[in-house]
Structure formats: C-alpha cells, structure tokens
Amino acid sequence: MAKPRYRRRKEDRPAEITDAAMAAFAEKGYAATRVEEVAKRAGVSKGLLYLYFKTKEDLFKAVIRNFVSPRLDALIGNIEDSDLTAEQFLRGPFLDFAKTVPKSPARILIRLMVAEGPKHPDLIAWYWENVVSKGLQAIRLVLEKGVQNGEFRRSALDDFPQLLISPILFSTVWTTLFDPHQKLDTDGFMESHIDFVLHSIKVDKT
Amino acid sequence: MAKPRYRRRKEDRPAEITDAAMAAFAEKGYAATRVEEVAKRAGVSKGLLYLYFKTKEDLFKAVIRNFVSPRLDALIGNIEDSDLTAEQFLRGPFLDFAKTVPKSPARILIRLMVAEGPKHPDLIAWYWENVVSKGLQAIRLVLEKGVQNGEFRRSALDDFPQLLISPILFSTVWTTLFDPHQKLDTDGFMESHIDFVLHSIKVDKT
DNA sequence: ACCCTTGCTGACCGGCAGGTCATTAATATA
DNA sequence: TATATTAATGACCTGCCGGTCAGCAAGGGT
Structure with missing residues (x-):
C-alpha cells in the first residue's frame, strides 16, 4: 500500500x-x-x-507555439462572423484585444520573441506565417471593409497597417521595463491611439 | 629592435x-x-x-551608457536652441531622429534593453533617468510650445507623449525580426505616423 | 499472480565560459 | 644603463548546466 x-x-x-x-x-x-x-x-x-x-531550444519553440496561436485565432474569428462596422470593430473587439495583451501572460512572449528571436530564424518564420502576416491581413480586411462602407477614406494606413499594432508592442515593453518608475495607463494609451488614427481616416460626414 | x-x-x-x-x-x-x-x-x-x-554585466552596462547618452543629448539640444515652430520641429529634427534610429547601430541597444533589461534593474533605473524621462520631458516641451503658439490644441498626447515614440520602437523591432520576410519602409512608416498625429492635434485654421 | 511494456527517475558526464593570478614586458624615472 | 612601476598576457581553475542513460516501477495484458 x-x-x-x-x-x-x-x-x-x-x-x-x-x-x-x-x-x-x-x-x-x-x-x-x-x-x-x-x-x-x-x-x-x-x-x-x-x-x-529534444533540446532546450525545442522546448522554447513549443512554448511560443502553444500560447500564441489560440489567442490570435480567436480575434480573427471575430472579424469574419460579426456584422459590426469597421469603426465599431476597431473600437470594440480590436481595442479590447489591444488592451488585454499588455496585461496578459502573453506579454512575456513578446519580450521573449524580441530577445531570442534573432537566434531562432525558423521560429521567426513560423511566427511570421502564423501570427504576424495573418494579423496584418485581418487588419487590411477591416480597413477595406471600412472603405467599401464609406466609413474610411484610403490613407497611409493601407500601406502601413502596422501603425495600428505598434502601440501594443510599445505598451507591452513599457510595462515590463518601466512600470516601477512610471506607470503607463495602457488602456487610455490604446484608446487615445485609436482615436487619433480614426480621426485621421474617417470620412467627414458633415 | x-x-x-x-x-x-x-x-x-x-x-x-x-x-x-x-x-x-x-x-x-x-x-x-x-x-x-x-x-x-x-x-x-x-x-x-x-x-x-569588473564583470561581464559591468561591461554590458558600460556599453549601454556609452552609446545612448550622446545621441539623445544631441536631439534635445536641438529643441532648445532652435526657433522652429512645434510642427516644424516634429516634421524636421524629430522625424529625422525617428527615421535614423531603426537604421543605426543604436537599434541593437533597444533590442538589448528589452531582452536583458529586466535582469538589471539598476541599469533600467539609469536608463529611465538619463534617457526616457528626459526624452519625454523634451516632447512635452515641444507640445506645450505648440499649444502656446496656437498651433496645437490640447489633446490626449499631453497625457501620452509616448504615442510619439511608440513607432520608433516598433519599426526597430520589426526590422530586426521580420525584415527577411517583409521589408518595412521605416521612413514612410514614421512619416505617416507623424501625419496622423499632427492631423489630430493641429488647430484648424480654416 | 506473473510478466512485459514503457513512462519515468536521478546520478552522472563533458565541455564550456566567467573569472583569477603569477608572470612578463613595455614604459617612466633617475 | 639600471630600477621601479604597471599595462598586459594567457594558462588555469571551478562551478555550472545541457544532455544522456542504465535501471526502476506503474499499470495493462493474460
């Protein structure tokens, strides 16, 4: 016994x-x-x-793969089967997502990618195909929808959809590095950013 | 001999x-x-x-200190003794700076800070005091000047001056990670960003 | 109850890299 | 030229850590 x-x-x-x-x-x-x-x-x-x-590196790659894919797929699923306008989508699900990342455990992954990525080109390749390029494509889809709707004008954002996600990276990094010295209100930060961008690309209705 | x-x-x-x-x-x-x-x-x-x-870590800190300070001081010096308007400053020296960073050797430092920073709190503290907070202060100065001039309205940017530098971090990271997969026109990226921000905060003159 | 397969353990190895120090040789001094 | 000083060397030490493997024990099959 x-x-x-x-x-x-x-x-x-x-x-x-x-x-x-x-x-x-x-x-x-x-x-x-x-x-x-x-x-x-x-x-x-x-x-x-x-x-x-097989190796420590192998373990590392598995970690990244496990945590990233599910999250992003959820967000992207949201776009296709919702009937929100483009602006509603950006101010709703997208903004929620952007607010969540810097607070979630996933933020660690971002730091890990930046730190270790260059040493693992195949991991970067995987990340590019399965995460980043998918995400950008999704954003382009939203923008295009907005243009078709007459909500948005064509703008530099069509060429640089990355502008939308840039503050996500920033607030994540800021939080992990400088929070002890100066807190950043990541929610307000993201909201302001979306405000600025929308203000610039919205078609004037007056 | x-x-x-x-x-x-x-x-x-x-x-x-x-x-x-x-x-x-x-x-x-x-x-x-x-x-x-x-x-x-x-x-x-x-x-x-x-x-x-004394140690490898010591060497690392020395590297950061050596390369960062000179660059930033140069930019900040620019603000004070120039008689540019706020917009001219942002579209001129600031934009130049922002375009330069992702291409310069300094971009490596950014990656190093993100990667190793959390393990060296005293280094972060130094970086905060001597680089980041100085830089933010400088940006606030420019914004305030713009408001006094009647160029800019008060906006969320007063609370989040980080919005101005966020794409610098982004394009730097992008370049080191994803350039092989998709080039990013960092110059255009930065210009577009400044356009968006200025469009949102400029006082309408019509 | 007895195997037999296989998930699981933990002692062990090998090499590597941070850090030391006795020694050497370049300069300063006289 | 002789001596003192110290910049500079590189062989060496030591602890650590990724990775291995011989063996053990859980649990399924009969």
Missing part, C-alpha cells in the same frame, strides 16, 4: 511542461532558465522533459 | 573594448557572447578586459 512515487500521465505531461517553462522563461528569460528548474516546476524529472522535447 | 608584442594604451582601451562588445552583443546577444570573444575583437587579452570591467 505504498504511495506511488509517480503516475504515468503521458497525455498531460507536454502541456504541463510547457506551462512550467512559460512561467520560468517569463521570470528569468530563456538563457538564464535552467532546464532542471522547468522540470521541477512541472513536478517532473529532467530526464522526462528530455523525452518530450 | 624586436617588434613589441603590445603597446600600453591605458586611455584608449575602455572605449575600444566597449566598441567591440557593442558589435559582439549586436550579433549574438548578451548571453551568447563570450567575454573572450569581445577581448579578441578588441585585440586584447581577456585578462586585460577584466582590469577595466
């Missing part, structure tokens, strides 16, 4: 390990995180971790 | 070493750069490096 020293749970292990890794990377960054530390957090031996992930 | 194996150049060494470190960090990032590699680039032995910098 001895208490078993462990249980076999092949199914759950990978997710538990990536979760633990996410938390660890968030606190210490990639290079400074020891694989054993990740294992310990996951309640697992280092050896087991290496059964599921 | 044997050729000397080295020369004593106490004065120049530190700068040469930080230059070398800057280049090395730029290529490989902080953690992946070996101290010996830095020494080699500087044409110096590892031992000597440790005469001038």
Whole structure:
C-alpha cells in the first residue's frame, strides 16, 4: 500500500511542461532558465522533459507555439462572423484585444520573441506565417471593409497597417521595463491611439 | 629592435573594448557572447578586459551608457536652441531622429534593453533617468510650445507623449525580426505616423 | 499472480565560459 | 644603463548546466 512515487500521465505531461517553462522563461528569460528548474516546476524529472522535447531550444519553440496561436485565432474569428462596422470593430473587439495583451501572460512572449528571436530564424518564420502576416491581413480586411462602407477614406494606413499594432508592442515593453518608475495607463494609451488614427481616416460626414 | 608584442594604451582601451562588445552583443546577444570573444575583437587579452570591467554585466552596462547618452543629448539640444515652430520641429529634427534610429547601430541597444533589461534593474533605473524621462520631458516641451503658439490644441498626447515614440520602437523591432520576410519602409512608416498625429492635434485654421 | 511494456527517475558526464593570478614586458624615472 | 612601476598576457581553475542513460516501477495484458 505504498504511495506511488509517480503516475504515468503521458497525455498531460507536454502541456504541463510547457506551462512550467512559460512561467520560468517569463521570470528569468530563456538563457538564464535552467532546464532542471522547468522540470521541477512541472513536478517532473529532467530526464522526462528530455523525452518530450529534444533540446532546450525545442522546448522554447513549443512554448511560443502553444500560447500564441489560440489567442490570435480567436480575434480573427471575430472579424469574419460579426456584422459590426469597421469603426465599431476597431473600437470594440480590436481595442479590447489591444488592451488585454499588455496585461496578459502573453506579454512575456513578446519580450521573449524580441530577445531570442534573432537566434531562432525558423521560429521567426513560423511566427511570421502564423501570427504576424495573418494579423496584418485581418487588419487590411477591416480597413477595406471600412472603405467599401464609406466609413474610411484610403490613407497611409493601407500601406502601413502596422501603425495600428505598434502601440501594443510599445505598451507591452513599457510595462515590463518601466512600470516601477512610471506607470503607463495602457488602456487610455490604446484608446487615445485609436482615436487619433480614426480621426485621421474617417470620412467627414458633415 | 624586436617588434613589441603590445603597446600600453591605458586611455584608449575602455572605449575600444566597449566598441567591440557593442558589435559582439549586436550579433549574438548578451548571453551568447563570450567575454573572450569581445577581448579578441578588441585585440586584447581577456585578462586585460577584466582590469577595466569588473564583470561581464559591468561591461554590458558600460556599453549601454556609452552609446545612448550622446545621441539623445544631441536631439534635445536641438529643441532648445532652435526657433522652429512645434510642427516644424516634429516634421524636421524629430522625424529625422525617428527615421535614423531603426537604421543605426543604436537599434541593437533597444533590442538589448528589452531582452536583458529586466535582469538589471539598476541599469533600467539609469536608463529611465538619463534617457526616457528626459526624452519625454523634451516632447512635452515641444507640445506645450505648440499649444502656446496656437498651433496645437490640447489633446490626449499631453497625457501620452509616448504615442510619439511608440513607432520608433516598433519599426526597430520589426526590422530586426521580420525584415527577411517583409521589408518595412521605416521612413514612410514614421512619416505617416507623424501625419496622423499632427492631423489630430493641429488647430484648424480654416 | 506473473510478466512485459514503457513512462519515468536521478546520478552522472563533458565541455564550456566567467573569472583569477603569477608572470612578463613595455614604459617612466633617475 | 639600471630600477621601479604597471599595462598586459594567457594558462588555469571551478562551478555550472545541457544532455544522456542504465535501471526502476506503474499499470495493462493474460
């Protein structure tokens, strides 16, 4: 009747390990995180971790892939099957999304991408295809819809849809670096930005 | 008459070493750069490096301090002793600055700050005091001047001067990560951004 | 109850990189 | 030229950490 020293749970292990890794990377960054530390957090031996992930780098990539895709897909799904006007979409779901990111655990990922990305070109490639280019495409879709509706005029935003997401990156980075020195009201920040952009691209109705 | 194996150049060494470190960090990032590699680039032995910098971390901080301050001071100096209008300043020297950063070696520093910053709180503190808060203050000055002139109305930008610099961070990050996949015309990007902002805050003269 | 498969453990290894220090050689001084 | 000073070297040490592997034990099959 001895208490078993462990249980076999092949199914759950990978997710538990990536979760633990996410938390660890968030606190210490990639290079400074020891694989054993990740294992310990996951309640697992280092050896087991290496059964599921070939290398530390492999683990890192898995972390990114796991956390990013679901979030973005949710947002994009929102665009297609909603009947909001373009402005309503930007002030509604998009703004919500933008406000959420800097506060969510996902913000850590952004920092990790910036920090470690250049060392993992294939990861960047994946991220580009599955996240960034998709996201930009979605924004273009919204803008085009706005133009078709007569809400928006054509503007530089058509060439630089990135302008819409730039403050997301900014407030995320700001929060992780400078919050102790000066808080940034990320919600107000995002709202103001959207205001400015919309003010510039909206067709004057008067 | 044997050729000397080295020369004593106490004065120049530190700068040469930080230059070398800057280049090395730029290529490989902080953690992946070996101290010996830095020494080699500087044409110096590892031992000597440790005469001038107590630790690797120390070296890192010196690199940041060396490269950042001069640049920013130059820009800020520009504000005070120019008689440009606020708009002229934003479309002139400020825009030039913003266009330059993502192309200059300084862009590496931004990545390094994002990547390594959280592990060096005292460095962040220094950066906050000597770079960021100074810069924000300068922007506020320009905005206030604009308001006094009757060029600008008061706007959310007074509360969030960061909106002006956010695309600098963005285009820098974009360039280092995604350039191989999709080039970003950083000049056009910055110009469009300034256009949008000015369009929103300018007092209507009609 | 007995295998037999396989999820899981943890002691171990090898190499690497940050940091030290005894020694050397270039200059300053006289 | 002789001596003192110190910039500079590079071999060396040490601890750490990614990665391995021989073996153990959980739990399914019969």
